[in-house]
Amino acid sequence: MQIVKMLNLERQYASLRPEIDAAIGQVLARQNFILGDEVATLEQEIAMYCRTGYGVGVASGTDALLLSLKAAGVGPGDEVIVPAFTFVATADTVSLLGATPVFADIDPASYTMDVTTLEALVTPATKAIIAVHLYGQAADIFPIATLAKKYGLALLGDTAQALGATYAGEPVCSYGDFGCLSFFPSKNLGAYGDGGMIVTASAEVASSLKMLRAHGSRKKYRSETLGWNSRLDEIQAAILRVKLPYLDQWNRARREHAVRYSDALGQLDEVVLPIVAPRCSHVFHQYTIRVPERDRVQAALKELGVESAVHYPIPLHLQPMYRSLGYQQGSLPEAEKAAREVLSLPIYPDLEESEVNRVVRAVKQALLSTSARSRVALSGVA
Numbered sequence: 001m002q003i004v005k006m007l008n009l010e011r012q013y014a015s016l017r018p019e020i021d022a023a024i025g026q027v028l029a030r031q032n033f034i035l036g037d038e039v040a041t042l043e044q045e046i047a048m049y050c051r052t053g054y055g056v057g058v059a060s061g062t063d064a065l066l067l068s069l070k071a072a073g074v075g076p077g078d079e080v081i082v083p084a085f086t087f088v089a090t091a092d093t094v095s096l097l098g099a100t101p102v103f104a105d106i107d108p109a110s111y112t113m114d115v116t117t118l119e120a121l122v123t124p125a126t127k128a129i130i131a132v133h134l135y136g137q138a139a140d141i142f143p144i145a146t147l148a149k150k151y152g153l154a155l156l157g158d159t160a161q162a163l164g165a166t167y168a169g170e171p172v173c174s175y176g177d178f179g180c181l182s183f184f185p186s187k188n189l190g191a192y193g194d195g196g197m198i199v200t201a202s203a204e205v206a207s208s209l210k211m212l213r214a215h216g217s218r219k220k221y222r223s224e225t226l227g228w229n230s231r232l233d234e235i236q237a238a239i240l241r242v243k244l245p246y247l248d249q250w251n252r253a254r255r256e257h258a259v260r261y262s263d264a265l266g267q268l269d270e271v272v273l274p275i276v277a278p279r280c281s282h283v284f285h286q287y288t289i290r291v292p293e294r295d296r297v298q299a300a301l302k303e304l305g306v307e308s309a310v311h312y313p314i315p316l317h318l319q320p321m322y323r324s325l326g327y328q329q330g331s332l333p334e335a336e337k338a339a340r341e342v343l344s345l346p347i348y349p350d351l352e353e354s355e356v357n358r359v360v361r362a363v364k365q366a367l368l369s370t371s372a373r374s375r376v377a378l379s380g381v382a
Contacts, residue, residue: 049171082094213230254285
């Protein structure tokens with residue numbers, strides 16, 4: 001049985017192989033691998049794409065968050081408000097600087113921060129807010145930015161999954177003091193290894209970030225502050241420069257697949273579909289539905305030859321490493337409910353229509369079989 005993969009990067013490489021191989025070959029011929037022309041040009045191209053003034057290439061999306069927090073002055077004794085439902089890097093970068101993440105619940109429809117709860121989380125120790133644009137869906141950034149301005153807080157956009165998404169017609173990564181990007185291979189714009197970038201409108205901030213990514217040095221062998229070795233390398237930058245002109249086309253293909261899924265699955269009472277929030281565009285890094293008995297449905301899909309994924313099974317406030325912060329089951333109910341129900345289906349630009357149709361059939365069959373098993377179990381109890 002042929003498997004419908006969650007992600008198939010081989011197809012993308014096959015379509016771009018001559019361009020990719022040529023770009024890598026040029027870097028190898030020049031033998032300049034660290035902070036060369038490819039990185040500098042990509043920084044300009046990404047900044048232009050995001051409509052910001054500056055881009056700073058770093059080693060990963062996690063480092064983009066870490067260096068941005070450091071540049072914002074976050075340190076021991078500070079608090080940073082983050083959503084409870086996202087990848088762990090959003091919070092552990094706060095902790096690595098000696099600060100404390102303060103977890104916000106999510107809006108159950110968009111999976112992004114519930115803006116109505118944020119102001120109550122602000123304390124005299126609050127230093128920053130990280131707004132995560134999850135699954136490719138922009139967070140409701142206007143009220144978040146307004147709150148940040150009111151209290152003098154730094155605003156970071158975790159745009160790892162949402163490059164190309166917009167809010168009120170503007171690139172979502174242009175909002176806030178720092179836009180943090182990831183080029184992890186599975187991302188809408190993915191490298192062939194780790195990589196990341198920070199975009200900002202401030203020349204001063206960009207200069208500070210470049211110092212932080214190079215051991216705290218503006219001049220070689222002269223370190224002004226504690227920093228990191230966090231540099232996007234030339235080969236990854238060359239690959240990304242080949243891919244960037246295709247990004248909008250790929251995002252359109254993702255949206256088209258999402259429409260097909262929603263049209264076919266929208267008639268099922270058991271399935272909660274992803275939404276496109278008001279004033280936003282969605283780039284569908286993930287197409288994530290909600291279903292009852294999620295784990296059983298996922299197991300049934302696997303039996304039918306369809307891969308799926310759970311993003312994310314444990315909300316951050318219930319992660320073992322944050323037990324000392326005192327959150328309990330029920331503290332943030334929407335994040336906890338989402339963690340029990342979400343299921344991401346295959347969605348990538350090279351997904352074929354026949355595969356979309358096969359996924360739809362498998363979801364319907366998985367729901368039927370799961371429902372039947374539940375009825376049998378209930379009758380056995382009775």
